[in-house]
Amino acid sequence: MTRSHRNEDRGGEHRWAFNGVEYPTRKLMCEARRAEYVRLLDExxxxxxxxxxxxxxxxRTGKAWRNGRTRATGRNEKPLVDRYRSTMDKPKTLHPRHLSQEERIQIADRLRLGDSVRAIARPLGRDPGMVGREVERNRNPESGGYEPYQAQQKAADRLKRPKPRKAAEDCGTRSSPGCAGIGARSR
Incomplete structure (x- = not known):
């Protein structure tokens, strides 16, 4: 177990220690402690x-570091690392109703050529309204251009449930606890 404490027995010099390393301020020691916490989670x-x-x-403190927190003053603190959503297992192939990375790249290329939304949607076999919404939703506010890779990441982050389902795909036997209410009618 690691230890941290304040050394005051050095002739009035105040130093903070964590994992055998001394830090001149408490803030630096806390940053090292948080960095070690993230390293333990990641590596x-x-x-x-x-x-x-x-x-x-x-x-409780570890949970606050991981998820962020809201202080009593109303100040929100961000999580230490926003790795949970971006590193979750995202489905390799999305439902066909979602635009693929290749389609987003084609949209960006055709927009750069100056094509209209209808002209872009026709070869993709998509509704012009869908392409128009996609372009407006994912425009870069600074440059005004459509960026397909950022659009793909945003779309993956906007998925309703980015984590795996609790209920198994094959609940035919209904023996697992995750399948208890699936298919049953309440009277």
Whole structure:
């Protein structure tokens, strides 16, 4: 277990220590502690409770670091790392109703050539309204251009449930707890 404490026995000099390293300010020590917490989560694959205890903070503090928090003053603190949504297992192939990366690249290329939305939608086999909404939703506010790679990332982040389903795909036996209410009618 790591330890952190304030050394005051050095002739009035105040130093903060964590993992055997001394820091001149408490802020720097806390930053090192948070960095170690994130490293344990990312590289070692520990769960957030184990990582919190390993760096010497409570489970609740570790959860606040991971998810962000709202202070009583109303100030919001962002999570330390926004890795959870961007690194979740996203489906390799989306439903055909969603635009693919290739279609977004074609839209961007044709927009640069000056084609109309209808002219872009026709070869893709898509509704012009869908292409128009896609372009407006994902325009870069600074440059005004459509950026297909950012559009794909935004679309993946906007998915309703980016995490895997709890209920199994094959609930034919209905023996697993995740399948308890599927297909059953309530009377």
């Amino acid at each position: 070692e694959g520990t769960n957030f409770t184990q990582a919190a205890h390993a760096v010497g903070v409570s489970k």
